[in-house]
Amino acid sequence: MTSDLLYDEVDEELRATVRGLLAARSPWSAVLARTESPEPYDTKLWATLAGEMGLAGLPVPEDAGGAGATWRQVAVVLEELGSAVAPVPYLGSAVLATAALLVAAGESASPGAAEGAPPGAGAESASPAAAAEVRAAAELLARLASGERSAALVVPFSTTAGTALSPTVSAAGDTLDGTVTSVADAVTVDVLLVPTTDGLYAVDAAAAGVTRTPLSSLDMTRQVCDIGFASASGIALARGETAVRAVTTALTTGAALLASEQVGLAQWCLDSTVDYLKNRYQFGRKVGSFQALKHRLADLWTRVAQARAVARYAAASIGTDDAEVAAALAQSYCSETAVLAAEECVQLHGGIGFTWEHPAHLYLKRAKSAAIGLGTPDRHRAVLANLVNLPPA
CATH class of the missing domain: 1.10.540.10 (Acyl-CoA dehydrogenase/oxidase, N-terminal domain)
Structure with missing residues (x-):
């Protein structure tokens, strides 16, 4: 690499x-x-x-x-x-x-x-x-x-890469039964990739026996839904170790690359806040000239730069022996950085940042949702500790 x-x-x-x-x-x-x-x-x-x-x-x-x-x-x-x-x-x-x-x-x-x-x-x-x-x-x-x-992997969005998988859908032949909750990006897709007790199956999202129930999502730009299967017909794609490896690899890859999405979000929050503070005046001075705000933005810039390096390493490590460690490290750091950037964006924009008409709330909601998606930072830190043989406290 x-x-x-x-x-x-x-x-x-x-x-x-x-x-x-x-x-x-x-x-x-x-x-x-x-x-x-x-x-x-x-x-x-x-x-x-x-x-x-x-x-x-x-x-x-x-x-x-x-x-x-x-x-x-x-x-x-x-x-x-x-x-x-x-x-x-x-x-x-x-x-x-x-x-x-x-x-x-x-x-x-x-x-x-x-x-x-x-x-x-x-x-x-x-x-x-x-x-x-x-x-x-x-x-x-x-x-x-x-x-x-288009397709979606039918696992709860909070599933953490590196943890044991417990499919909630059973397969008898090519017939699937069960329910999976809080699946992301599955509301509009054509095909559902379903991990089952018998392997990985592909199911037509519009097939008989398949129900998708949209939920009230924290992030309105990435919906989640519950998916039910009642004698739904599926096509087997992989079984045994291959099926487990397919799902595990997908979750690790997803965690690694979600970090890059979080970096893009954090960078927008930083850039938009800097632009706002350069043009907003209070007491006859640009708000951006206040020392305390300069310190906060400098700290945030440092966090975003570090997050970018971690995310780039995670993306470059996909398919290598370092993939799991890099993904866990990226999610444990980039999730918190994105949330911090979004929170600072809301607060440093002042009153306008708290309104529905300003986009700051879209970024805060995406940051909060992504920090839960594919494992919270603390879960990834636990996975990372196991991967590097760090003894418990």
Whole structure:
């Protein structure tokens, strides 16, 4: 793994493209208006990001239908989506679901596969049932990468990477029964990736026996819902150790990359607060000239810079032996930094920062929600302590 965590030319070009699109199609005023509508998610923006721009397939190998980029490029996209609190299911579909499918289809899409071999080609050496599962995973992965379909990993949003998984959905043959609560980014997706007691299954979200019940979400730009399965028909994608590894890898990857979203959010809060204090006057002076406020902003700048370094390392570590440690470290630090930045944004904007008309509350709610998502900071610190063999106090 390279030790250079700086952004390269490709990263900056990607950032400029995504930022330009979000500025034109999803300014904070449009996001705020959408939260008050029956459709909080921006499905048209998602179609542009995933399909027209090909951002849903960034980490997917070219021979599997994707762009063949790295998770570091995905991290850049997430920074910009966090900066805009964009209401799209990128984390759920392009990160969590895609990471799980990459493992499930990995026998055919791994670097060791024959060059130019189509997805699913490496499954012939397995049993007929296992080969069918690999091909099903590869086909779904290609459809996600093209933007034709979207998916969500059906686990509670608070599930912590690195902890034991206990599926609440049972599978009898291809029939699924059970309920999963508080699933993020699943309200509008087409396919549900469901960890069960018998493996990982794909279920059509509109199929008979599937119910999605939206909940009152703290973060209005990332909804959660309860999902029920009553004799719902599913397609097996992986079983046994492969299924466990697919879900575990997805959660670790999601935690690592959620940190980049949190960095983007924190950077926006810092930048907007600095701009406000440069132009706001009290007692004939710019508010930004007050020493106490300078100290608070300097401390926040330091925290955001450190969080960026940690998040970049976590993104670069995906797929390496350091992935779990880096993800736990990133979430334990970046979650608290994002919340601090959002709180300072609200407070240092004064009275306007507490109003509904100002976007600060959108960022505070996203920061609070993300700090719970995929594990709270204290849970990640506990996971980190176990990973590095730190003895208990």
